Amino acid sequence: MKLKKLFPILLLLISFSFYGQGEGMREKKEQIKAMKVAFLTTELKLTSSEAEKFWPVxxxxxxxxxxxxxxxxxxFMRRMNDETLDKMTEKEASAFLNQMESTEEELFVxxxxxxxTLKGIIPATKIIKLRKSEENFNRKLLQQYRDKGPRRD
Structure with a gap:
């Protein structure tokens, strides 16, 4: 699987775990958000005028x-366990696939x-840097997660 396709899936899984685990995870989410803001601010080198308009958007x-x-x-994830998938008819699978594609389309739009909207706020070069910086941040976050995860000996 391409690395670019792995990051949205990772973020999706991380977001599920944050939501499902209460206050402690909400604090973690806020910590990650603060780290992301600091990281993106540094990477994009936003002027104060740009930052004032950029961050709310x-x-x-x-x-x-x-x-x-x-x-x-x-x-979707609840329906994607092996037992459910094995019992799914072709018609159900097709409808499910359409729902997944629709969600991906909504994310794209x-x-x-x-x-x-950003084109009116920051230059195109910074928009491109934003995308790259988001990927770099996600990669860094994944690496930290791996480094702190349970060790297998």
Missing amino acids: YNTFDDKQFELRHQKMKS LRKNFIA
Whole structure:
């Protein structure tokens, strides 16, 4: 699987675990969000004028993206256990696949609109750097998770 396709899946799984585990995880989510803000601010080198306009738009986008992934994808994940998949008819599988594609399309449109809005706030070079910086942050977060995870000897 391509690495670029792995990150949205990882974020989706991380978002599920944050949501499902109460206050402690909400604090972790906020810590990660603060780390992400610091990371992106450093990477993008936003002017104060750009930052003032950028962060409200970014935060709205990020929250909508999280909600969409959480609401839709959580129900998908519940239905994707082996037992359920083995009992699924072709018609049910086709409908399920259509729902998944629809959610992916919603995420695409959300990002497309977000980028269109950003074009009026920051230069195109910074929009491209934003995308790369988000991927770098996700990679860094994944690495930290791996480093702190249970050791297998």
